[in-house]
Amino acid sequence: xxxxxxxxxxxxxxxxxxxTDRAAAGGPRGRAAYVDYDFAKKTGRTVVSPGPQVTGDExxxxxxxxxxxxxxxxxxxxxxxxxxxxxxxPAPLVVDRPGWIDANVDSFRALLDPVVDKxxxxxxTPSAAAAAIGGKVTGAEMGGLLAFLSSKVLGQYDLAPGGxxxxxxxxxxxxxxERRLAVDPTDFRRWVAxxxxxxxxxxxxxxxxxxxxVERTQSLAVDLAPTSEDLGRRxxxxxxxxxxxxxxxxxxxxxxxxxxxKARIAELxxxxxxxxxxxxVVMDAVGPRVIPTVDEIRRKFDQRRxxxxxxxxxxxxxxxxxxxxxxYRDGAAxxxxxxxxxxxxxxxxxxxxxxxxxxxxxxxxxxxWVRRVHG
Numbered sequence: 001x002x003x004x005x006x007x008x009x010x011x012x013x014x015x016x017x018x019x020t021d022r023a024a025a026g027g028p029r030g031r032a033a034y035v036d037y038d039f040a041k042k043t044g045r046t047v048v049s050p051g052p053q054v055t056g057d058e059x060x061x062x063x064x065x066x067x068x069x070x071x072x073x074x075x076x077x078x079x080x081x082x083x084x085x086x087x088x089x090p091a092p093l094v095v096d097r098p099g100w101i102d103a104n105v106d107s108f109r110a111l112l113d114p115v116v117d118k119x120x121x122x123x124x125t126p127s128a129a130a131a132a133i134g135g136k137v138t139g140a141e142m143g144g145l146l147a148f149l150s151s152k153v154l155g156q157y158d159l160a161p162g163g164x165x166x167x168x169x170x171x172x173x174x175x176x177x178e179r180r181l182a183v184d185p186t187d188f189r190r191w192v193a194x195x196x197x198x199x200x201x202x203x204x205x206x207x208x209x210x211x212x213x214v215e216r217t218q219s220l221a222v223d224l225a226p227t228s229e230d231l232g233r234r235x236x237x238x239x240x241x242x243x244x245x246x247x248x249x250x251x252x253x254x255x256x257x258x259x260x261x262k263a264r265i266a267e268l269x270x271x272x273x274x275x276x277x278x279x280x281v282v283m284d285a286v287g288p289r290v291i292p293t294v295d296e297i298r299r300k301f302d303q304r305r306x307x308x309x310x311x312x313x314x315x316x317x318x319x320x321x322x323x324x325x326x327x328y329r330d331g332a333a334x335x336x337x338x339x340x341x342x343x344x345x346x347x348x349x350x351x352x353x354x355x356x357x358x359x360x361x362x363x364x365x366x367x368x369w370v371r372r373v374h375g
Contacts, residue, residue, distance in 0.1 A: 039109075039139035040139040040142040044150070048147040066094050073197035081282050084200045095170055097150040103158050154169075155168060166198055173190055187291045206351045212354050277332070277333070281336060
């Protein structure tokens with residue numbers, strides 16, 4: 001779940017259960033030649049706006065309330081979705097923006113290692129000096145990007161390739177959003193927790209789903225990564241395709257994709273639409289029973305989702321966040337239409353195997369999925 005937030009400070013738990021000291025393979029000519037991940041963390045922490053101003057006592061109360069909201073979401077989400085997280089699934093972690101940046105740098109490191117390995121086999125390996133500079137530049141770019149995104153995310157299920165997957169609740173962004181929307185803080189935190197708990201259940205009650213998404217994402221990222229021989233052609237594509245990217249909101253990844261790669265991106269997007277839409281449907285189904293002001297929250301939040309302007313709107317288009325907004329709408333419509341047609345248990349066949357996940361054409365044509373899966 002994402003929304004824009006005002007810049008302003010928060011002290012919360014940090015994501016401390018991550019491996020942050022993994023050595024870069026091959027020294028300066030190996031993975032560190034491409035991304036200095038420690039510098040990415042340092043850059044992100046330096047430039048990020050910490051969030052809303054609160055006292056130490058207020059921060060402690062907010063963290064405690066978010067933990068309580070997450071715990072209170074477990075039973076109603078399980079009852080509504082008929083999905084139950086195993087007892088040993090990690091509990092949600094409340095983080096601040098720097099903590100979110102650290103967690104995502106670690107995840108990017110594991111996710112991008114195969115991409116960097118591909119680049120490392122390129123004919124033109126950088127010198128030690130060029131590698132040190134290049135790694136710092138790329139690390140600074142990653143840190144700056146994550147600093148921007150860290151003010152947008154209310155919660156995230158971190159797939160943590162090679163680490164411990166865990167639900168992250170970003171406290172300063174939740175507080176900033178509830179203040180800007182002028183909604184009841186207790187209700188809003190529980191509403192957000194319902195959405196994010198659904199994601200936790202999706203990835204823990206469906207044991208193959210995390211590995212499936214990580215593998216598909218890594219494979220696609222490797223294919224999209226340019227070699228040095230590709231760069232000239234990629235610059236031509238940049239000039240030719242940038243207007244289409246800005247108008248579609250699909251993100252920079254679409255700039256360099258071949259038709260076959262775009263088809264794979266569409267299939268992956270369909271799965272993400274399913275996950276986001278399912279979480280929205282569950283949170284809205286649970287909401288009226290336990291959240292008195294849910295209708296007001298939903299109305300104001302949907303207005304805010306579509307309200308970005310100026311530079312923020314441009315960045316959303318370049319990063320593909322505009323497309324993410326469509327994921328909520330398409331995915332929720334898919335879930336509701338399938339459930340109306342075959343019931344909740346019939347819909348839950350979607351979790352039985354990767355082959356039952358909706359395809360790109362099916363996410364906007366739920367009847368096609370029903371015919372394929374249920375005959």
